Amino acid sequence: MLVMRLLAGLAFISIVVGVGVYFITGDHRWLKFSWQLFKFGLVLGLVVAAVFMVGRLIA
Numbered sequence: 001m002l003v004m005r006l007l008a009g010l011a012f013i014s015i016v017v018g019v020g021v022y023f024i025t026g027d028h029r030w031l032k033f034s035w036q037l038f039k040f041g042l043v044l045g046l047v048v049a050a051v052f053m054v055g056r057l058i059a
């Protein structure tokens with residue numbers, strides 16, 4: 001669980017930095033990178049939550 005919190009924190013920092021770099025440079029690649037990172041993190045978080053729920057139901 002600690003690893004998931006660390007990864008979520010790193011993803012959040014990466015998203016904020018990517019949006020910040022977009023505002024500074026105006027390059028849309030950084031905004032696209034941040035959006036993809038957000039989507040991947042959301043899907044990964046939902047999958048991990050589902051695995052934890054199934055594990056609680058089985059045990």
